Amino acid sequence: MGRVYAQLTLEERRKIERWRHARVSVNEMARVLRRHRSTIFRELRRNHFQDPCMPKVVGYFAMAAQLRTSDRRARQRKLIRHPQLRDQVVERIKDGWTPEQIAGRMRMERAPLRVCQETIYRHIYAKEGMREELWWYLPTHRKARHPRRARKRRAPEFHRDVSILFRPEAVAQRVQFGHWEADLMLFRQRFGSANVTSLVERVSRFTVLLKNADKRTRPVMDKVIAAIRALPQPARRSITFDRGSEFVSWPHLQAEIGMSSWFCDPSAPWQKGTVENTNRRARRWLPRERDIGQLSDHDIREICDRLNATARKCLGWKTPAEVFRAKMLRIGRERPTLSPPRSRGSSIAHRTD
Numbered sequence: 001m002g003r004v005y006a007q008l009t010l011e012e013r014r015k016i017e018r019w020r021h022a023r024v025s026v027n028e029m030a031r032v033l034r035r036h037r038s039t040i041f042r043e044l045r046r047n048h049f050q051d052p053c054m055p056k057v058v059g060y061f062a063m064a065a066q067l068r069t070s071d072r073r074a075r076q077r078k079l080i081r082h083p084q085l086r087d088q089v090v091e092r093i094k095d096g097w098t099p100e101q102i103a104g105r106m107r108m109e110r111a112p113l114r115v116c117q118e119t120i121y122r123h124i125y126a127k128e129g130m131r132e133e134l135w136w137y138l139p140t141h142r143k144a145r146h147p148r149r150a151r152k153r154r155a156p157e158f159h160r161d162v163s164i165l166f167r168p169e170a171v172a173q174r175v176q177f178g179h180w181e182a183d184l185m186l187f188r189q190r191f192g193s194a195n196v197t198s199l200v201e202r203v204s205r206f207t208v209l210l211k212n213a214d215k216r217t218r219p220v221m222d223k224v225i226a227a228i229r230a231l232p233q234p235a236r237r238s239i240t241f242d243r244g245s246e247f248v249s250w251p252h253l254q255a256e257i258g259m260s261s262w263f264c265d266p267s268a269p270w271q272k273g274t275v276e277n278t279n280r281r282a283r284r285w286l287p288r289e290r291d292i293g294q295l296s297d298h299d300i301r302e303i304c305d306r307l308n309a310t311a312r313k314c315l316g317w318k319t320p321a322e323v324f325r326a327k328m329l330r331i332g333r334e335r336p337t338l339s340p341p342r343s344r345g346s347s348i349a350h351r352t353d
Contacts, residue, residue: 047064102120110192162263195211
């Protein structure tokens with residue numbers, strides 16, 4: 001993952017101003033601030049102060065640099081640079097649409113030029129939006145926006161009892177058939193919120209791919225349940241997930257089909273390496289640059305069939321489909337012995353056979 005760039009703060013700019021007057025080198029400034037030297041050079045060049053009315057006041061000044069940067073960022077806002085887009089957004093706000101509805105509709109229509117709901121909120125509470133009193137058209141009619149931290153959603157709760165640390169050793173060692181891993185394959189944002197759930201059985205490496213319209217947890221989990229509900233219980237014992245918000249409806253697995261759930265530690269995708277490896281294989285046909293919305297369920301099944309029909313070294317050069325079929329046939333032969341006999345005579349007849 002690439003590094004996230006953060007703007008220079010006012011405190012950093014004040015340090016640069018003091019060091020500039022003390023003739024500290026740019027390399028030393030960059031080392032102390034833990035910034036790249038080009039960041040410091042760019043800051044000094046872009047925010048150099050010079051005013052014809054005050055010819056003796058020339059140089060770098062922190063407050064002037066901060067104000068100039070803020071003004072430059074305001075001019076670069078998307079709804080300022082694109083008046084037609086701004087007019088479209090403002091019109092819908094005045095029609096009673098919320099920023100979330102406006103952004104969601106743009107994604108659904110796949111508009112070539114669109115904005116997210118956060119950009120719309122920032123415009124509403126910027127000076128341009130306040131001038132038009134756009135806040136009045138919001139459902140809450142709130143003139144001052146609440147801090148973002150105060151509006152944070154509560155983090156999803158995953159009970160300690162379902163941690164992967166408590167997963168049976170038979171699952172970890174691939175001794176027992178019927179334990180699965182699940183993950184979500186995402187694509188470029190410009191294609192919308194469609195995604196693919198990948199399910200992989202740990203012993204056979206048999207793969208199931210499911211197309212989703214978005215990342216909402218209940219629809220995602222409902223598709224998982226529908227895909228594996230028809231399997232006999234020994235073929236659907238448990239699923240291991242990561243801690244993504246799309247899997248917070250995991251209790252429905254236990255309630256509806258009696259399937260256990262396990263969750264990896266935070267930021268530890270390697271703990272479900274089987275599905276991660278399968279995702280890398282599937283990316284051959286489902287790269288991030290592909291518009292998943294253009295693929296039908298039949299197309300997804302064809303990709304799934306290709307994965308399951310490919311010989312694997314870890315399976316002794318058998319295919320996942322062959323191993324999965326053999327395991328299912330074995331379950332089919334064993335199931336009658338597991339069910340209680342209806343009568344003594346039938347039990348004896350069964351043993352005689």
